[in-house]
Amino acid sequence: MGKIPPSFRSAVSTPFAARKPPRPPPSSLAAADSPKPLLHFPRKPARAPRKTRTPDSLPEPAPALPQLRSLFQSPDLSEAKKVFSSVVATSRSQLDPRLHNSLLQSYAAVASVRDSIALLNHMVKASPTFSPERSTYHVLLSQSCNAPDASLASVRQVLNLMVNRGVAPNQATADVAVRSLCSSGHEDEAVELIRELSSKQSPPDTYTYNFVVKHLCKTRDLSTAYNFIDEMRESLGVKPDLVTYTILIDNVCNTKNLREAMRLVSVLSEEGFKPDCFVYNTIMKGYCMLSRGSEVVGVYKKMKEEGVEPDLVTYNTLIFGLSKSGRVKDARKYLGIMVEAGHFPDAVTYTSLMNGMCREGNAIGALRLLEEMESKGCSPNSCTYNTLLHGLCKSRLLEKGIELYQMMKSGDMKLETAAYATFVRSLCRDGRVAEAYEVFDYAVESKSLTDVAAYTTLESTLKWLMKAREQGLAV
Amino acid sequence: MLPQRMKKAVADNPKKLANLIDLVNLPSTVRDFVGQSQTSRLGCFMRVWSYIKSNNLQDPSNKNLVNCDDKLKSILLGKPQVELAELPALIRLHFPKEPK
Numbered sequence: 001m002g003k004i005p006p007s008f009r010s011a012v013s014t015p016f017a018a019r020k021p022p023r024p025p026p027s028s029l030a031a032a033d034s035p036k037p038l039l040h041f042p043r044k045p046a047r048a049p050r051k052t053r054t055p056d057s058l059p060e061p062a063p064a065l066p067q068l069r070s071l072f073q074s075p076d077l078s079e080a081k082k083v084f085s086s087v088v089a090t091s092r093s094q095l096d097p098r099l100h101n102s103l104l105q106s107y108a109a110v111a112s113v114r115d116s117i118a119l120l121n122h123m124v125k126a127s128p129t130f131s132p133e134r135s136t137y138h139v140l141l142s143q144s145c146n147a148p149d150a151s152l153a154s155v156r157q158v159l160n161l162m163v164n165r166g167v168a169p170n171q172a173t174a175d176v177a178v179r180s181l182c183s184s185g186h187e188d189e190a191v192e193l194i195r196e197l198s199s200k201q202s203p204p205d206t207y208t209y210n211f212v213v214k215h216l217c218k219t220r221d222l223s224t225a226y227n228f229i230d231e232m233r234e235s236l237g238v239k240p241d242l243v244t245y246t247i248l249i250d251n252v253c254n255t256k257n258l259r260e261a262m263r264l265v266s267v268l269s270e271e272g273f274k275p276d277c278f279v280y281n282t283i284m285k286g287y288c289m290l291s292r293g294s295e296v297v298g299v300y301k302k303m304k305e306e307g308v309e310p311d312l313v314t315y316n317t318l319i320f321g322l323s324k325s326g327r328v329k330d331a332r333k334y335l336g337i338m339v340e341a342g343h344f345p346d347a348v349t350y351t352s353l354m355n356g357m358c359r360e361g362n363a364i365g366a367l368r369l370l371e372e373m374e375s376k377g378c379s380p381n382s383c384t385y386n387t388l389l390h391g392l393c394k395s396r397l398l399e400k401g402i403e404l405y406q407m408m409k410s411g412d413m414k415l416e417t418a419a420y421a422t423f424v425r426s427l428c429r430d431g432r433v434a435e436a437y438e439v440f441d442y443a444v445e446s447k448s449l450t451d452v453a454a455y456t457t458l459e460s461t462l463k464w465l466m467k468a469r470e471q472g473l474a475v
Numbered sequence: 476m477l478p479q480r481m482k483k484a485v486a487d488n489p490k491k492l493a494n495l496i497d498l499v500n501l502p503s504t505v506r507d508f509v510g511q512s513q514t515s516r517l518g519c520f521m522r523v524w525s526y527i528k529s530n531n532l533q534d535p536s537n538k539n540l541v542n543c544d545d546k547l548k549s550i551l552l553g554k555p556q557v558e559l560a561e562l563p564a565l566i567r568l569h570f571p572k573e574p575k
Contacts, residue, residue, distance in 0.1 A: 433559040434538030437524070452495060455517055459563040466560060 077115045080107050081122050088127060100130050101139050108143035113154040116140055117161060137162045138176045145180030152189050152196075155181075169197075175208045182215045190215075191228060195235075203236050210243050217251040222260075225251075242268075246278050253286030261286050277308050284317045293325030310341070316348045323356025331356055344378075351384045358391025366391050367400065382408070386419040393419075393426040401426065405439070414448040415439075421457045428465045436461070494570065505569050508550050516570045523550070523566060533559075 084103060100123055108116040117140065123130055137158060144154040155177055162169050174197050181190040190212060194204050204212070209232065216225040225248070232238040240248075245268050252260040261283065268275060275283075280303045287295040300318055303310055310318075315338040322331035331353055335345060350373040354366040366388055370380060385408045392401035401423060408415070415423075420443050427436040436458065443454045498513040506512055509522055527533060527541055534540040534556070541547070541557050551557050551565050 428560070431539070434533060437559055451517060451521070452492065455520065456495070462560045462563055466564065 077111070077118055080111070080115070080119050084119070084123060085126065097130060097133060097136070100127075100132075101136050104136065105139045105143065108140060113140070113144040113147070113157060116143065117157070132165065132167070134162075134167050134170070134173070137165075137167060138173065141173065142176050142180040145177055145186070146184050152192060155189075155193060169202065171202060171205045171208070174202060174204055175211075178204065178208050179211060182212065185219075187212075187216060187219060194232075198236050203238055206238075206241055206243070209238060210241075210247060213240070213244055214247045217247060222251065222255075239271075242273050242276060242279065245273065246282055249279065249286070250282045253282060253289065256286075256289055258286055258290065275306070275308070277303075277311055277314065280308060281311075281313050281317055284314065284321065288317060288321035288324060291321070291325040293322050293327045293330070296321035296325075297330070312343045312346070315341075315343055316346070316352065319349055320352035320355075323352045323359070326356070326359065328353070328356040328360055328362075345373075345376075346378060347373075347381045347384055350378060350380070351387050354384065354391065355387045358387060358394065361395050363388070363391040363395040363397055363400075382413040383416070385413055386416040389415075390419040390422050393422040396426070398426050398430055402435075409442060412446065414446055415443050417449060417453065417457075420449060420454070421461075424457055425461050428461050433462070433465075494572070499570055502569060504549050508546060516566065519569070520563060520566050523547070523562065 087099075087103065104116065104120060104123070107119055111119075120132060120136070120140065124132065140161075141155065141158045144158050147154070159169055159173070159177075162173070174194070177193055178190045181187070181193065194208070194212065197204070213225055213229065216228055229240055229244070233240075245264060249261050249264050252258075252264065265275070265279075265283065268279070280299055284296055284299045287299065296318060300310065300314070303314070315334060318334050319331045319338075322328070322334065335349065335353060338345060338349070350369060354369055357363070357366040357369065370384070370388060373380060373384075385404060389401055389404050389408070392398075392404060405423065420439070424436045424439055427433070427439065440454055440458045443449050444451055448454075449457075495517050496515045498515055500513055501509065501511070501519075505514075505519065508526075509519060514522070526547065530544065532541050532544060532547065534542055539559050541559060541562075543551055543555055543557060548554065550569070552568070557565060
């Protein structure tokens with residue numbers, strides 16, 4: 001994530017806000033030209049905070065806040081009004097509008113939209129200093145979208161309320177509503193809302209737009225996303241940008257539809273975009289999935305030609321892809337190049353490389369790499385250990401595998417399906433059935449696998465063992 | 476590769492999964508051992524295995540063997556000693572395949 005501005009951070013750290021699912025930060029025009037976050041997948045940068053006050057100028061809302069959790073438990077309106085009056089009566093200083101928002105949010109979480117609006121009206125009447133601002137309405141809006149039976153009617157109700165009170169909905173409003181609708185699984189309503197808002201001369205900004213595209217890609221099929229893009233282009237003139245294309249390419253790569261990815265890349269250049277590091281990384285990942293090492297290197301070379309500086313993710317992808325397609329030597333070479341370029345290889349880099357070595361049957365080399373990695377101050381993760389365990393068992397180095405397993409066990413690391421199955425099979429082949437049972441117990445206890453998966457593996461392995469014994473093959 | 480294939484096999488073959496986790500009416504011998512009238516094959520296996528562990532029935536000189544006590548004998552074909560490796564197969568005997 002990008003840097004969180006200090007004033008926003010203070011809002012996040014209040015006990016009340018920490019409990020709530022984080023509401024999407026509203027977008028603002030100022031954020032449109034903020035720099036791209038340094039992430040593998042494009043995300044929204046932390047936006048300009050909704051609350052513009054600095055923490056120092058805030059009156060102390062602390063005494064009332066801890067109680068908020070338990071304040072509103074029933075959706076009953078008159079109860080809520082009483083609670084609100086008591087909060088007002090007990091607080092010494094003048095109430096902060098933020099407190100009103102928090103109260104409203106906590107009530108809206110349990111009550112209907114209509115009652116929440118009624119409470120807001122009551123608040124305005126009861127405390128004359130409080131005038132609802134845009135953020136207050138955003139609270140209502142996001143709650144009305146998050147309701148399980150959310151419909152556009154309640155969203156419209158809140159929007160109309162805003163207009164009537166003289167607070168015109170802006171792009172941030174649209175963003176809040178669309179995100180809330182999407183995250184509660186109402187994609188169709190979100191798209192419908194965008195249509196409606198656009199007809200009222202407030203088309204979505206690029207962040208909202210890309211969010212919807214990404215969400216549609218994830219939850220619906222590709223054609224739905226394409227239809228949305230076409231519709232936006234034709235009716236509103238909103239064009240997909242580089243981030244949109246990255247999202248689309250990533251999505252088609254994930255479904256191994258590389259032909260479509262290539263088409264998108266060519267469309268990208270036709271539209272006059274210059275691919276950036278994210279796009280290249282995504283394409284590279286696509287080739288990795290198909291284990292096409294030479295194309296992976298090709299993408300890297302193209303990047304260099306175009307003058308795009310590869311980042312850590314690029315190198316990790318490159319090393320992963322080369323290892324996967326059996327070109328460990330090359331992968332090793334790029335590890336050197338990577339260090340020269342000033343990047344620190346992390347656990348992902350080393351694990352990919354170890355995976356490649358294990359595939360070649362060079363588990364000892366992989367084990368040596370583990371030492372090298374630790375000596376450089378990079379600590380392995382559970383994936384690293386699982387890769388090694390798998391590799392050691394495959395290379396019939398069972399003793400070393402058992403040693404590693406003990407290490408994993410003492411570190412409470414989870415076993416992965418492949419490593420577990422290989423390990424159990426090696427143990428059984430070696431006639432150490434009791435130890436296989438012990439590994440089974442650990443897998444179940446540590447919740448690495450489901451009972452069913454763990455047992456199915458054990459049972460089929462034992463079945464195979466009995467059969468082999470009958471034929472006089474194994475021990 | 477095998478686990479992935481196996482996962483796929485389980486996913487493709489709901490029947491296989493079903494006969495592992497569906498509750499089944501037990502024959503009287505097993506019912507006495509488990510203490511319930513219904514259990515799944517998986518549940519039964521877990522029960523037997525934890526019984527072996529908690530009663531230290533594994534042969535001290537060869538952990539792969541189980542020395543059955545009377546209670547265990549009653550459900551494992553009356554054998555005095557069984558191998559851990561054949562345990563799933565023995566338990567399966569109590570869960571016959573349903574006729575199509």
